[in-house]
Amino acid sequence: MSERADARAGQTGRADDERFMALALREAERALDENEVPVGAVVVASGTVIARAHNQMVTLRDPTAHAEMLAITQAAAALENERLTSATLYVSLEPCAMCAGALVLSRVDRVVFGASDPKAGACGSIMDLLAHPKLNHAPRVTAGVSAEAARHLLQRFFATRRCAGAKRRGAGGASRPGASENDEED
Numbered sequence: 001m002s003e004r005a006d007a008r009a010g011q012t013g014r015a016d017d018e019r020f021m022a023l024a025l026r027e028a029e030r031a032l033d034e035n036e037v038p039v040g041a042v043v044v045a046s047g048t049v050i051a052r053a054h055n056q057m058v059t060l061r062d063p064t065a066h067a068e069m070l071a072i073t074q075a076a077a078a079l080e081n082e083r084l085t086s087a088t089l090y091v092s093l094e095p096c097a098m099c100a101g102a103l104v105l106s107r108v109d110r111v112v113f114g115a116s117d118p119k120a121g122a123c124g125s126i127m128d129l130l131a132h133p134k135l136n137h138a139p140r141v142t143a144g145v146s147a148e149a150a151r152h153l154l155q156r157f158f159a160t161r162r163c164a165g166a167k168r169r170g171a172g173g174a175s176r177p178g179a180s181e182n183d184e185e186d
């Protein structure tokens with residue numbers, strides 16, 4: 001798959017969004033392989049992928065090592081610019097408050113996310129930082145791109161973990177009532 005968009009920078013269509021989201025989902029799969037909550041992100045500028053990252057909180061022992069944070073840092077380094085004004089960030093799960101705040105600070109042009117996060121999502125679910133009228137930058141936002149695939153990865157991760165937890169407790173595999181894929185943040 002070519003990582004060059006056919007469309008002009010900043011004018012990607014749905015097909016391009018899905019194509020770049022597929023790369024973010026591939027990163028999420030890498031997180032899953034590393035027993036991290038499976039969330040992945042890529043940053044695209046002028047039709048080229050300039051950053052790709054996945055959750056590494058456990059690996060790095062860093063609560064701020066969310067996919068988006070790592071991708072923003074990589075993208076700024078690639079562009080040699082602390083402002084990502086020409087870039088789009090694709091992430092498989094709705095960003096949390098920390099990441100949404102970082103996205104505002106980065107002045108990123110556009111944010112595209114997959115699944116919504118009803119427990120911690122800060123781009124419309126529990127709050128909407130990316131559209132806050134008092135903040136001095138509001139990225140354009142597209143939600144729900146390849147959401148089903150993103151959700152499926154999260155469900156796989158939490159199902160495996162619940163199963164392992166039940167085995168440890170000797171509880172016969174019963175899952176905790178009300179447990180959801182968003183019990184823990186990305």
Ligand SMILES: [Zn+2]
Binds near residue numbers: 066068095096100
């Ligand atoms: Zn986050």
